Amino acid sequence: MRLIRRFLLLAVAVGLLTGSAGTTASASPDVPPVSDAARAAGFVDARSVVPDALIDLRYATTNNFTGTQLYPSDARCLVHQSMSQGLATAAAALRPQGHVLVFWDCYRPHDVQVRMFNVVPNPAWVARPGPYAHSHESGRSVDVTFTSMQQQCPAERQVGGLCLADMGTDFDDFTSRATAYATQGVSADAQANRAQLRNAMNYGGFTVYSGEWWHFDGPGAGDDRPILNVPVD
Numbered sequence: 364m365r366l367i368r369r370f371l372l373l374a375v376a377v378g379l380l381t382g383s384a385g386t387t388a389s390a391s392p393d394v395p396p397v398s399d400a401a402r403a404a405g406f407v408d409a410r411s412v413v414p415d416a417l418i419d420l421r422y423a424t425t426n427n428f429t430g431t432q433l434y435p436s437d438a439r440c441l442v443h444q445s446m447s448q449g450l451a452t453a454a455a456a457l458r459p460q461g462h463v464l465v466f467w468d469c470y471r472p473h474d475v476q477v478r479m480f481n482v483v484p485n486p487a488w489v490a491r492p493g494p495y496a497h498s499h500e501s502g503r504s505v506d507v508t509f510t511s512m513q514q515q516c517p518a519e520r521q522v523g524g525l526c527l528a529d530m531g532t533d534f535d536d537f538t539s540r541a542t543a544y545a546t547q548g549v550s551a552d553a554q555a556n557r558a559q560l561r562n563a564m565n566y567g568g569f570t571v572y573s574g575e576w577w578h579f580d581g582p583g584a585g586d587d588r589p590i591l592n593v594p595v596d
Contacts, residue, residue: 400593401441406502409440409466412447413454417465417523421534428535429482433475435596440469443502446581453567461512467534468506471499472592488537495587503584506577528556534577543576
């Protein structure tokens, strides 16, 4: 299994270097530099890493479990630079099947985490804010899904003119069906889509959080780091 995974990683890496069709996306000149504070924290804009990514930051809208807008409308998807190659690898693994990586959340300021926990004070679904930054608060976790090849889909599964793959639940669904390996109440197609997402992210070095099919931790996501409140716009 390790040999197979190593071969797949090598194949993706070769595609990234050689620019082979279907595995790369051209760099976008439209991604502005990140703020001084973000750069000092080691953050980059996810669009500079995955140029064809769709950014659908739910917390920059009222379409989230709090019912309130937690980020500015022009919020950016910031990730720690240590995740750059892994995200590029994961996105490249999905492209040959016609899928585009979609980001629902990236770096999350500490004060936003506090507001979320006040709404849902259940550590099983919302991480309890503490004296250190972990996961989203350190920019080392992402919430993602991918697009499907469907031409038509319900409005709630449309982003940027494309259809999201059926994963069995929406983002931030606080039911047992949202757990990463759920089978009860989750169709075979949705289970297969979740597995494909996990495989792609695993190739990039990310680990799924068992409680949420959309949440993936990068290397060092659980390490204690200083609290950050870097602006996300």
